[in-house]
Amino acid sequence: MSNLATKKLSGLLLKQLGPHHLSSTSAFHTSISNATAENSKPMITGLFRTFILELRNHSTLSSDELMKPVQTSSHSAQGKSEDQKDQKAISSYWGIAPKKLTKEDGSAWRWNCFMPWDCYKADISIDVKKHHKPSNFMDKFAYWTVQTLKYPTYLFFQRRHVSHVLLLETVAAVPGMVGGMLLHCKSLRRFEHSGGWIKALLEEAENERMHLLTFIEVARPKLYERALIFAVQGMFFNAYFLTYIASPKLAHRIVGYLEEEAVNGYTEFLKDLENGTIENIPAPAIAIDYWCLSPDSTLRDVVTVVRADEAHHRDLNHYASDIQCQGLELKEAPAPLGYH
Template structure:
């Protein structure tokens, strides 16, 4: 019997179709971190209090998602229709997240955590298609990944295939998933455990190891 959790598509996408999907996905994925970081930045200025490290992590998340987008844009340039759709989608998503974060940061971080989970599933499906040879160009070990990706992730020699690149990007999404689920469980004035000393043996928590996030008592002393 097939595992109901298995990620199986009825029909594999082509490389071009995947690029359309990934460019659209990453053009939207960079919004939540920027919205949350901006609002916490303004709150810190307004209250004249330190943010306890949240802003740094949120803006880094947004920057990381933008690097995903720039990487895929080295492989394909969207046309005017897609650019229009991205503008409209970004406008709706930004304003919706802006209002939601003002009302409930906890709910927003939890929602983003689930979005990142879907991103992990998307890249897992893509890796499966590459491994099965459904994407001949990307399955080719000699396929050149963009130089921007090599420099950003510092891809070592022998680890510069498309499969390697997607694994790095999926790992980023797994980090964002764990971080947002963890932040959802914290109080707004709690220190960010991902830039602070972890109370257990001085170690920082690893969000990849906790897909559903850490509980507050695990990371806040």
């Protein structure tokens, strides 16, 4: 190819690319200006190779980034170290970054399992002795089912209240999640609202889980207790799932009686704390923040607010069962949201 033809081809290619694509690449211009007739074939090959490289760079980098001068290795290393210092602990391509939360006193919020707006002061004035008297076959079936299930656990744990609580809370957090999940699916299938009951039941499940996270700070279950928890939770989840599908009002009544027994269990826990059988240690930090307790609170204070929570769950589930026993659906009565 003659020298004139080479220059014409190069000029046409430059016009097509324009200054935007080639303004940042000096090598491309140099290859054109230094072209000669003797190395025309290698020059054209290099020309197209550079062209492809430019297009690929523009598909991933902005023009401003391409305009930046090339730094030496020492400057690159220095720049990388500065970027690492400025980089957050957790970075995300999606731009999601955790907010820096603080408590009312200005100190940093230390929990990821719950946020400051999840905290509340428990209503300990609730009647912890209230009992729903069985009035029909369904109520009696639910009551005696719970009574039958409670005796093996009482015989196993006896006065080891913390270990008993760990088992109780891993089971108590199941009904709210199962009920909320099934109501959620029902709402999707029927294209209807739930009256707030999905959120109410999920709130219950989350509250029970926080009970567990609190008592984990007091004692850790032994290996055989973990095995028991694993087995009991697995059986209870599936049994409650099937029960709720068959009869939601029976499922809620069973939970109501389970919560009554939980209230009784925490009452016995408090008696042993008060008479010195169990040491009244300082309250875990997670409990102080979750229930907005005073910094000098003790385990007795924690058990008191947890018992109040269980009493509220008792009332909520008996109320849910009563609604359905009257021939109504849960969505027809507003759910007591925030009723811990």
